[in-house]
Amino acid sequence: MKTRHKFTTYLLIVILPLIILSIIYWMYLERSIQKERREQAVWAGTVYQEYIDQVISETKENLELLSLSSSVLYMDDKKTEHLMKWIKDTDSRYAGVYWLNQDGVSISGTNKHFNNYHLIEQDDIKRAVKTQKAVVVGTQELYDPDFNYFSIFAPILDHDKKAQGFLLAHIRLDHMEKILKMLSPGHTFRLETNDKTRILNINAEEFTEHPTWVDVPLTEVDWKLSVKIPDKINTNNMNVFLMLVFFTFFFTHIIYTFVEELIVRRNTKNQKLLNDKQKIDFVGTLAASTAHEIKNPLTGIKGLVQLLVEKHPEEQDQFYYSVIMKEIERINSIVSEFLILGKPMVQTLSLYDIRSIIAELRPIIESEARHLNIEVEWNIVKEPILVHCTKDQLKQVILNIAKNGFEAMEVGKKLRIRIHHENERAKIIIIDTGQGLNEQDIGKVFEPFYTSKKEGTGLGLFVCKRIIESFNGTIELTSKPLNGTTVTISLPLINDHPCIEEFHL
Ligand SMILES: Nc1ncnc2c1ncn2[C@@H]1O[C@H](COP(=O)(O)OP(=O)(O)OP(=O)(O)O)[C@@H](O)[C@H]1O
Ligand SMILES: [Mg+2]
Incomplete structure (x- = not known):
């Protein structure tokens, strides 16, 4: 073949x-x-x-x-x-x-x-x-x-x-x-x-x-x-002809080699995409069959630990329980991401004002930032910014990106979060002043399982991309080594909707 x-x-x-x-x-x-x-x-x-x-x-x-x-x-x-x-x-x-x-x-x-x-x-x-x-x-x-x-x-x-x-x-x-x-x-x-x-x-x-x-x-x-008119004249047209044929042969061969190279590259790329898809499918199946089973006992464990927290108020014990709770939370978040991988991305989207989602997220991000001694600068427009999305998933995306920003920054740096609209698009821009990435790594960050962290899964940005694309949006990451990273989420803006719930930032 x-x-x-x-x-x-x-x-x-x-x-x-x-x-x-x-x-x-x-x-x-x-x-x-x-x-x-x-x-x-x-x-x-x-x-x-x-x-x-x-x-x-x-x-x-x-x-x-x-x-x-x-x-x-x-x-x-x-x-x-x-x-x-x-x-x-x-x-x-x-x-x-x-x-x-x-x-x-x-x-x-x-x-x-x-x-x-x-x-x-x-x-x-x-x-x-x-x-x-x-x-x-x-x-x-x-x-x-x-x-x-x-x-x-x-x-x-x-x-x-x-x-x-x-x-x-x-x-x-x-x-x-x-x-x-x-x-x-x-x-x-x-x-x-x-x-x-x-x-x-x-x-x-x-x-x-x-x-x-x-x-x-x-x-x-x-x-x-x-x-x-003479029947024959002395010309070197046979030589000219052979030369032209030779050069054509030479150039068509160069083109052929080039095209073959392109085909091989394309096949390799397709093969890689196929492999990635198979990986994801595998993880998806695994997630679908196990995540739910893990989540149930986890909720049980969490409840029991909560009881133990109340039963043993000593400082030493409280410290151990807090570590256990943190680890349980970590397992929970990983399992949640696995669940997203397993889920088909066709879902019902609802209309939300991004600012209301941010209002719920703000305390979480700020307490984490305080803990790490990082300053968070918010820049949010006054008017509503309406998009079609699922609230929890958009929250997860913003948290994942903010978490990446925190992890990339040394203590004392600044995270900027800007929410505005531009050319019929809602924009969520998260800028950190962290270590940044080189061009080669930028190309890999949205691939599944790509991580530079010891405890990372490499699924954070991959999941973000899947979620944002399911909202018909785009996500881009630009970065320069030692100069910080900017992640831009762009979602279709919904212009006219009368009744939006009130909230306070
Ligand atoms: N803001 C950032 N600054 C520098 N590097 C980043 C940033 N965001 C992502 N990266 C790089 O991209 C990789 C993949 O990120 P991703 O969020 O997908 O996985 P992770 O953060 O490694 O793991 P997890 O999200 O599961 O904790 C990271 O390991 C890191 O190398
Ligand atoms: Mg991450």
Whole structure:
């Protein structure tokens, strides 16, 4: 049973949280890796986009600038050819540079093969004539299929802004591909025109069935640049995961140990309470069966001693009888306390003014105090303080506490008894200036059979607590070693009751 209980606690505190937290960690790490993979693809896409846009914008600018020198081109074929050759040779991105007539037919250029070829379509010519700006045209395959290019051409405008011809540059895709691979290696990406003509296709062999892509828009041309989100990236997430699992395991174990300790403590406490209850029950049964039997012969003995007191008036004999009577009283009070332990605490309570009970107790306490040379200070409010209780039991409580106070004090000290009400509670406060108690002992004083006295039963305060709790009240003891002890009894105050018997303090 105990092992089963331990296993359940272990399962709830260690195993289940470990499994749940491991799943959460893993999901979290997976999500962060996915995010990182996407960010990497976006970053690579931005690098590619910047390069492609830069190539296109530079080429456009160059062609537009050159077309401005149209007069030179028209004046001298040789110079024009020379210029075109110079442009091609100085920049390796160019596959060729061509001069075209108004119909888009090549007049001259860096590659003689293209002479008299239609190098641009009518639609593109119209676009360039209309915008009077350089135009980018999608890829075409050259005679060599491995050597791809795309074209950019700009109109050569006369004084009336009419297109006299065109300047066209072929941009080498193999060159661009080489640069792009260098800029951000290891990525898969594709560049397409908006009619889905594939322009560039880097690492195409790595394409999987359903790859996920991020699209990065180009600013210079209406093409689509897509970068594949990498399937794997180098991370140390497995190490991180194992570390988190380890720490969780470690902490859940600490919590488990702590909880186990609490459970053991609670069980020990419960066991102690059970033992105490069994002790009390035992004493109760014993009291119920014997106390009554003891009380009867005791009353007989007391009566007979009373007779003897009258019969033998000698001083010596009177002294012996007084000792016998005192001892009989002591036995009587112990038996009475035993009877209380045996009694069930459900009883009929009556309404009393605490001050009337105190009035009856006062002579007893004061004569005892006088005997011990202790001063008693009374502090009692003028108005009635009504509570529900049984008179004899409340008397017994106050006497027990006062007796403890006397026993704790050396001769010549002071006992204060205060009776008042506060926040709908009646308060009886008994303060002594005795030796006091340390904190450890304070915790034990209400336990049955706890005593520091040679002749004490250790039942006094325990009985007081039981009685006061049966009146729905509370009893507290505060103390400091060598600084005296204060016992506070708090009972529910009954506010309005018309007829209370008169008494004199
Ligand atoms: N006013 C007090 N000052 C110092 N110690 C006290 C005081 N009241 C109680 N105690 C301590 O608490 C213990 C328990 O008190 P309790 O009245 O229950 O039993 P007891 O006085 O020892 O025995 P009994 O009441 O049967 O004579 C005492 O033995 C004493 O050590
Ligand atoms: Mg006592």
